[in-house]
Amino acid sequence: MTRRALISGITGQDGTYLAEHLVEEGYEVWGIVRGHDDTRAARLRHLVSDVRLIRGDLLDQTSLISAVDQVQPDEVYNLGAISFVPLSWQQSGITSEVTGLGVMRMLEAIRIVSGISASRTAQLGSQIRFYQASSSEMFGKVRETPQNEQTPFHPRSPYGVAKSYGHYTTQNYRESYGMYAVSGILFNHESPRRGPEFVTRKVSLGVARIKLGLSETLRLGNLDARRDWGYAGDYVKAMRQMMAQPVPSDFVVGTGIMSSVRTLVEHAFSHAGLDWRGHVVIDPSLVRPAEVDLLCADPKRARAQLGWEPVVSFEELVRMMVDADLAQLSGRSSPIDSPVAEHF
Numbered sequence: 001m002t003r004r005a006l007i008s009g010i011t012g013q014d015g016t017y018l019a020e021h022l023v024e025e026g027y028e029v030w031g032i033v034r035g036h037d038d039t040r041a042a043r044l045r046h047l048v049s050d051v052r053l054i055r056g057d058l059l060d061q062t063s064l065i066s067a068v069d070q071v072q073p074d075e076v077y078n079l080g081a082i083s084f085v086p087l088s089w090q091q092s093g094i095t096s097e098v099t100g101l102g103v104m105r106m107l108e109a110i111r112i113v114s115g116i117s118a119s120r121t122a123q124l125g126s127q128i129r130f131y132q133a134s135s136s137e138m139f140g141k142v143r144e145t146p147q148n149e150q151t152p153f154h155p156r157s158p159y160g161v162a163k164s165y166g167h168y169t170t171q172n173y174r175e176s177y178g179m180y181a182v183s184g185i186l187f188n189h190e191s192p193r194r195g196p197e198f199v200t201r202k203v204s205l206g207v208a209r210i211k212l213g214l215s216e217t218l219r220l221g222n223l224d225a226r227r228d229w230g231y232a233g234d235y236v237k238a239m240r241q242m243m244a245q246p247v248p249s250d251f252v253v254g255t256g257i258m259s260s261v262r263t264l265v266e267h268a269f270s271h272a273g274l275d276w277r278g279h280v281v282i283d284p285s286l287v288r289p290a291e292v293d294l295l296c297a298d299p300k301r302a303r304a305q306l307g308w309e310p311v312v313s314f315e316e317l318v319r320m321m322v323d324a325d326l327a328q329l330s331g332r333s334s335p336i337d338s339p340v341a342e343h344f
């Protein structure tokens with residue numbers, strides 16, 4: 001029988017790739033979209049036509065109950081969040097509400113629609129499966145390197161704190177109610193569809209602009225930060241694989257290789273035949289109040305149990321993103337989004 005998936009955050013980077021992947025796998029895909037911005041829904045439809053949309057908001061419990069009740073999904077993927085880390089200091093209240101409490105609201109919607117309570121726990125096999133988009137930001141000021149499923153959390157931003165709440169809440173619903181609820185602890189993953197405020201896309205857009213003579217400089221913050229960067233198209237496959245396990249549990253997903261922001265900049269500029277030193281300006285206002293200095297995954301468990309492997313390397317990813325932005329800004333491909341991120 002056709003499996004039905006419901007995705008929150010379907011208009012975001014991962015939502016579009018996950019929707020594509022699930023459609024290819026034969027799923028009927030539904031997405032929760034907020035009422036405020038139909039251009040985001042239109043962009044999604046342009047990328048993946050075969051999805052059905054339903055209105056809802058992670059701030060609104062009633063809308064989530066209605067969505068789960070109407071769609072009757074086999075699987076729910078909770079990707080919706082305020083996901084840009086610097087914004088979480090400026091808007092910590094709304095970040096806690098959406099990125100943290102939103103997880104609890106989605107789990108409550110499933111619990112209520114499924115008729116599960118503390119005295120009537122879920123029967124495995126006849127229940128809605130739940131995926132939470134947890135984050136390597138939870139490791140924050142890392143206690144060990146590389147980070148695995150057992151590494152303690154030490155979040156460094158209101159975003160990381162909210163994700164840690166969502167992570168523990170997911171675990172708690174699994175343990176309290178017997179629900180099939182899992183968290184993917186995903187390390188940074190990028191693509192040409194990445195929001196223009198995140199550093200990889202900011203760099204690929206900046207390089208394309210400079211190459212095309214539309215700009216002279218690119219303003220950046222901390223070039224010493226190191227991240228484990230992979231390709232979003234690879235990572236959404238791990239989400240589905242996690243949901244197909246007989247026993248629900250959490251997985252770390254990353255490449256196991258880290259690079260600095262400086263290395264990212266060097267690769268991106270040199271791919272376009274440019275020397276970054278003449279163009280990059282360090283802007284202290286872009287340095288964060290508390291930085292996550294490094295993140296590096298230990299993806300052994302995902303490799304062994306899910307058979308998951310990243311396909312696209314960091315270098316290939318950087319080239320793919322620079323090429324896509326060059327094509328977009330020179331009018332050789334249709335725009336993915338409005339490229340305005342200079343001030344983040």
Ligand code: NAP
Nearest residue numbers: 009011012013014040057058079080081083133135188189
């Ligand atoms: P993204 O591009 O920022 O997308 C975020 C999505 O959340 C958008 O679809 C947005 O919808 C939606 N959203 C925001 N507020 C909402 C609300 N109140 N109710 C419902 N939906 C709301 O993020 P992403 O990169 O695709 O990441 C997907 C998820 O994985 C996020 O939870 C993120 O925190 C997590 N994560 C990402 C990474 C990564 O490297 N990309 C790594 C680890 C974890 P609108 O279009 O309406 O704004």
Ligand code: GDD
Nearest residue numbers: 083085135136137187188197198199220221222225286344
């Ligand atoms: N955004 C941005 N802009 N980051 C910069 C800049 C800049 O101008 N200059 C240096 N950086 C550094 C940041 O200080 C950070 O150390 C690193 O680049 C990566 O920043 P982002 O691309 O904004 O991503 P992030 O690591 O903070 O968060 C992303 O990955 C998390 C998983 O680890 C987001 O996608 C989160 O939602 C996700 O959970």
